[in-house]
Amino acid sequence: MEESNLTISIAHLYPELLNLYGDLGNIITLKKRCEWRNIKVEINNINIGDKIGNNDLYFIGGGQDKQQEDVAKELYSRKAELTDRMEAGAVFLGICGGYQLFGHYYQPHGKEKLKGISLLDIYTVAGKNRFIGNVTVKTDFLTPDTLVGFENHSGLTYLEGNTKPLGKSITGHGNNGCDGFEGARYKNVFGTYLHGSLLPKNPQFADYLIELALEKRYGKKIKLKPLDDKIEINTHNSLVNKPY
Ligand code: GLN
Numbered sequence: 001m002e003e004s005n006l007t008i009s010i011a012h013l014y015p016e017l018l019n020l021y022g023d024l025g026n027i028i029t030l031k032k033r034c035e036w037r038n039i040k041v042e043i044n045n046i047n048i049g050d051k052i053g054n055n056d057l058y059f060i061g062g063g064q065d066k067q068q069e070d071v072a073k074e075l076y077s078r079k080a081e082l083t084d085r086m087e088a089g090a091v092f093l094g095i096c097g098g099y100q101l102f103g104h105y106y107q108p109h110g111k112e113k114l115k116g117i118s119l120l121d122i123y124t125v126a127g128k129n130r131f132i133g134n135v136t137v138k139t140d141f142l143t144p145d146t147l148v149g150f151e152n153h154s155g156l157t158y159l160e161g162n163t164k165p166l167g168k169s170i171t172g173h174g175n176n177g178c179d180g181f182e183g184a185r186y187k188n189v190f191g192t193y194l195h196g197s198l199l200p201k202n203p204q205f206a207d208y209l210i211e212l213a214l215e216k217r218y219g220k221k222i223k224l225k226p227l228d229d230k231i232e233i234n235t236h237n238s239l240v241n242k243p244y
Contacts, residue, residue, distance in 0.1 A: 092189040
């Protein structure tokens with residue numbers, strides 16, 4: 001199919017509350033990498049009280065505990081619909097606080113557990129220390145296989161059941177500073193602690209997510225034409241294994 005005949009709909013979940021450390025840059029990257037290929041992009045901002053619609057890709061950013069509390073109840077009320085979208089093949093990307101709410105629960109310090117929507121078989125408990133620094137992750141599904149960004153979280157995330165990590169922590173603490181893994185993935189759901197924002201410096205992951213979203217919408221694999229990513233790749237390579 002000609003790329004100029006393609007359309008993709010992207011839902012940005014609770015952008016006014018969960019948009020820490022420039023996570024909006026992920027939406028901008030997805031939008032521009034589609035527009036540069038003349039793919040029509042619909043960006044739907046989903047705020048408290050809005051319907052979640054039927055989108056090809058759902059993005060949720062990070063946030064402090066307070067913003068997570070504000071979002072958690074609303075997100076939980078949409079659990080059945082979001083699970084349906086996952087089972088229908090929609091793509092999900094959650095960053096840090098948003099990633100934590102993709103799991104069964106997030107337990108902040110000395111507060112009520114925040115129920116998650118269980119798209120990922122994970123749970124998170126706030127730890128004593130904050131993990132803050134540069135992160136490099138080695139994946140088994142991307143080329144180049146590295147993801148770079150930075151982490152800033154106290155949450156310790158533990159994977160259970162069939163949930164696979166996004167990759168191995170090369171630098172940084174990753175999910176919990178113990179198991180050597182970072183992030184999580186299941187079906188087309190991806191979660192990670194990498195802020196940065198993530199996708200501008202990892203264009204291969206952005207295109208991977210766009211191709212998954214197009215496959216969900218059109219029912220067949222669609223290989224995107226390559227873009228001139230010299231600047232993005234130089235930036236990516238300058239950050240691989242950057243000291244913590
Ligand atoms: N409040 C969560 C934590 O500290 C998430 C932080 C974030 O989104 N950067 O782990």
